Amino acid sequence: MAEQRAPRPVEVAIGRRPEPVHTVAVYAFAGMAPFELGVVVEVFGLARPELAGLLSAPWYGLKVCAEVPGEPLAAVGGFSITAQHGLEELAAADTVVVVGVPNAFGGEVPPQLVRALRTAHERGARIVSICSGAFALAAAGLLDGQEATTHWRYVELLRRQYPAVRVNPDVLYVDNGELLTSAGSAAGIDLCLHLIRRDHGAKVANTVARRFVVPPHRDGGQAQFIEAAIRQVPQEDDGLAHSMQWALDHLATPLTVALLARAARMSERSYLRHFTARNGTSPMRWVVHQRIAASLPLLEALDGTVEEIAAAVGFESAATFRHHFTRTMRTSPTAYRRTFANRVA
Structure with missing residues (x-):
C-alpha cells in the first residue's frame, strides 16, 4: 500500500493589493x-x-x-x-x-x-x-x-x-x-x-x-471663483461699458463709484442702478473681483511679495488684499501661490 503523504500547503502568491480607485x-x-x-x-x-x-x-x-x-x-x-x-x-x-x-x-x-x-x-x-x-x-x-x-x-x-x-x-x-x-x-x-x-x-x-x-485657468488666472469676462466697449455711447473698461485700465489706482459714474457720464444714483441691473453685483464688489483676478497670474508667476502684488492691483494694504482674497477664493494668497505657482507651460 502506497504511503500516504500529508497534503502540501497551498502556496499563494501574495502581491501588492491594488489601490482603491x-x-x-x-x-x-x-x-x-x-x-x-x-x-x-x-x-x-x-x-x-x-x-x-x-x-x-x-x-x-x-x-x-x-x-x-x-x-x-x-x-x-x-x-x-x-x-x-x-x-x-x-x-x-x-x-x-x-x-x-x-x-x-x-x-x-x-x-x-x-x-x-x-x-x-x-x-x-x-x-x-x-x-x-x-x-x-x-x-x-x-x-x-x-x-x-x-x-x-x-x-x-x-x-x-x-x-x-x-x-x-x-x-x-x-x-x-x-x-x-x-x-x-x-x-x-x-x-x-x-x-x-x-x-x-x-x-x-x-x-x-x-x-x-x-x-x-481660463483667461490665465481663474481658480475657485471666476468673474465673468468683461466685454470690450461695444459702442462709443455705451457709458456703462466704457466705465468698466476704464476701471480695468486703472485697477492699480484708487477707484470709487463717483469716478466710475463720471467715466460713464452718469449720476452716481443712476450708475449704481444701471450697473447692478446689468451685472448682478455692485460696482465696488465688481472692482474687488477684478483686482483679485489680476492678482492671480502674479501669484502664480512668483512676481513679487504679497504686499507688492496687493499694491500693484490696487488694494490699499496687504491686509485688505488678504481679507478679500480669502473671502472670494476660499484660500489665502500664500496658499494659492503654493498650490498654483510654476504651472506647466
Missing part, C-alpha cells in the same frame, strides 16, 4: 445634450498615458448611470446613448456628476435621481453639477443655504424655484467643498480641471488641460 458616476437621461456628458467622460474615463510618473494616487474609474441601465437614451443630435449602470451605483460613487436635468423649464427632477443624490450625500460623496444639473442638487435640498451657480439662462428660474439657494450668476463655478456647481457647457471643463487639481495637484491638472488644448 476613486469612482466617478455621471447621470445620463433621454433628451440630454451630449457635450457636458462628453466632457465628464473624457476627463475621468479616458486613458491617461501622459500622466505616467505624475500620479501619487490612483486615477478615476468612470460609470455612466441611468434610471434604467441598458435602455437606449435618445440624445440631442439624432443618436442614442446606453448607460450600463443604474442609479444605485451612482448613489455609491465617490464623486457624482449631474450634467443636466430632462427639462429645467418647468420639468420635475426625477424622484429616483433625488433619492440617489441624497443617499450619496449622506454617505459623504462629492456632488457636482454642470449647467442645469444644479436643479437636481437643489431639488434634493443639498444647496439650501449654499452659494451655487448655473447657466445664465436658468439663473432667475433657479432663484424662483429654490429661494433658499444663494445663486451667483457671475462665476464659472462654485466650490463649497463637497458640493460644487458650474455654469453651462464649457464651464464644466473648468470645474472638472478644478476637481483634478484638488485631487492630484496643479501639475496633473495642467497636463490634462494641455491634452484638452485648453488653458489650466
Whole structure:
C-alpha cells in the first residue's frame, strides 16, 4: 500500500493589493445634450498615458448611470446613448456628476435621481453639477443655504424655484467643498480641471488641460471663483461699458463709484442702478473681483511679495488684499501661490 503523504500547503502568491480607485458616476437621461456628458467622460474615463510618473494616487474609474441601465437614451443630435449602470451605483460613487436635468423649464427632477443624490450625500460623496444639473442638487435640498451657480439662462428660474439657494450668476463655478456647481457647457471643463487639481495637484491638472488644448485657468488666472469676462466697449455711447473698461485700465489706482459714474457720464444714483441691473453685483464688489483676478497670474508667476502684488492691483494694504482674497477664493494668497505657482507651460 502506497504511503500516504500529508497534503502540501497551498502556496499563494501574495502581491501588492491594488489601490482603491476613486469612482466617478455621471447621470445620463433621454433628451440630454451630449457635450457636458462628453466632457465628464473624457476627463475621468479616458486613458491617461501622459500622466505616467505624475500620479501619487490612483486615477478615476468612470460609470455612466441611468434610471434604467441598458435602455437606449435618445440624445440631442439624432443618436442614442446606453448607460450600463443604474442609479444605485451612482448613489455609491465617490464623486457624482449631474450634467443636466430632462427639462429645467418647468420639468420635475426625477424622484429616483433625488433619492440617489441624497443617499450619496449622506454617505459623504462629492456632488457636482454642470449647467442645469444644479436643479437636481437643489431639488434634493443639498444647496439650501449654499452659494451655487448655473447657466445664465436658468439663473432667475433657479432663484424662483429654490429661494433658499444663494445663486451667483457671475462665476464659472462654485466650490463649497463637497458640493460644487458650474455654469453651462464649457464651464464644466473648468470645474472638472478644478476637481483634478484638488485631487492630484496643479501639475496633473495642467497636463490634462494641455491634452484638452485648453488653458489650466481660463483667461490665465481663474481658480475657485471666476468673474465673468468683461466685454470690450461695444459702442462709443455705451457709458456703462466704457466705465468698466476704464476701471480695468486703472485697477492699480484708487477707484470709487463717483469716478466710475463720471467715466460713464452718469449720476452716481443712476450708475449704481444701471450697473447692478446689468451685472448682478455692485460696482465696488465688481472692482474687488477684478483686482483679485489680476492678482492671480502674479501669484502664480512668483512676481513679487504679497504686499507688492496687493499694491500693484490696487488694494490699499496687504491686509485688505488678504481679507478679500480669502473671502472670494476660499484660500489665502500664500496658499494659492503654493498650490498654483510654476504651472506647466
